[in-house]
Amino acid sequence: MNKLYPIKFKPITQYRIWGGNKLNQAVSDDLKIENLGEIWSISGVEGNISEVENGFLKGQNLNELISTYQEKLVGKKVWEKFGNEFPLLIKFIDAAQPLSVxxxxxxxxxxxxxxSFGKSEMWYIMDAEKDAELIIGFQDxxxxxxxxxxxxxxxxEEILGRVSVTKGDAVYIPAGRVHAIGAGIVLAEIQQTSDVTYRIYDYNRIDKDGNKRELHTDLALEAIDFSPIENVKTKYNSTENQFETLIDSPFFKTQIFxxxxxxxxxxxxxxRIYICTEGSAKFQTQNGGTKLKMYETLLIPAEVDSYKIIPERNATLIEVRVP
Incomplete structure (x- = not known):
């Protein structure tokens, strides 16, 4: 069996009523769409399974890789805990308009x-227009x-908690916390593998078919955690040319470089998963190199025991591990 290597996946583009056009710069012409709200970079969600884009595994999907390579791909601890289910979903989001609460x-x-798994997630703000804000929880x-x-x-809207954000902010959103991305924000999202969302409020918005989108009032009421939130944004150190802890959760551990x-x-x-939020970098192994650009994600299999990260332009990378 051939030895594994750093794996890139074909981006999965998602239409969203609130989506913009900034993410279209990151995909090939055949994947460009209007209102491109999300790029799913690594996904094990049924109906949206990622497909390998590079190397001898090109064309195989993520589920096939896990089934074939098991702990060589995801590591012994993850394989024993999750088996054939990939535990994380990695996205880029462009909110030209506010998302639903x-x-x-x-x-x-x-x-x-x-x-399904639950859905705890984190956001790393890649770009934010002046006065851009998130909705997180409720007022005190x-x-x-x-x-x-x-x-x-x-x-x-009168009781929602709001916080202004700028490029480089990081926010952890555990399951149960009410939230929404405001207009003018581009971000990277790391989350549990789940596509379960309970919509509470959608500004009475009309979709492309002239209908209001479904709300999930009763399900949301069961899910909401009304506990006060001490720190919406996560404080972290940013030391050049070394990895620093970003967000450490029960579901994923992230560092920033x-x-x-x-x-x-x-x-x-x-x-390990690497998300490029700025610049570019080359990942060099004994068997060759793989370039990672802004809006791209790379999976380093557990079997790859050593590699070099070579920034080609001043790069910002988020490293993701499963605890």
Whole structure:
């Protein structure tokens, strides 16, 4: 069996009513679409399974890779815990208009109702227009009864928590936390493998067929966590030319690298994912090199025990591991 190598996947483009056109610069002409809201870079979601774009595995999908290579691909710990299910979904999002206000279920609720993982996620802001903001949770003191009252009177916007964001901000959104991406934001998203979303409010927006989008009021009410939020944005160190902890969660651990100097990675023994949010970098192994550009994602199989990261332009990379 041939030895594995750094794997790139064909981007999966997703139309969204709120999508823009900034992500079209990252895909080939045959994948360009109007209102390109999301690029799914690595996906094991049924109906949207990623397909290998490079090397001798080109054309095979992610599920086939896991079934064939098992712990050589994802690492022993991930293989034993998740088996043939890939645990993460990596996306890029371009919000030309605000997304719906929504919430995601935790593992227990998602398993019980949808036979799915829950959906905890994080955002790394790649670009934000002036005054761009996120909706995260509620204003201080809002409880379930307040929420129900405002939902009924259609005044929900009055109690939502809002935070301004700029390029480089990082936000962790555990399952149960109400949230929405505001207009004028481009971001990278790392999340559990799930496409379960409960829409709470959608600005009475009309879709391309002239219909209001479905809301999931009752399901959302079961999922929402009304606990106060101490720090919406995650503080992290940013030291040039070395990896620093970004967000450390039960579902994924992320680090960030910004710089232009070569760095060697050894004693891998676990799957690592790299997301390029700025510049470009080359990943060099004994068997050759793979270039990673902005809006691209690379999977380093657990079997690849050493490699070099060579920034070709001042690069910003997010490294993702599964705990």
């Amino acid at each position: 929504q919430v995601h279920p935790n593992d227990e609720q998602a398993k019980r109702l949808h036979n 003191g809002v409880e379930k009864l307040d929420y129900e009252k405002h939902l009924k009177s259609e005044t929900l 910004t710089g232009d100097q070569e760095i060697s990675m050894t004693e891998n023994n676990e799957m």
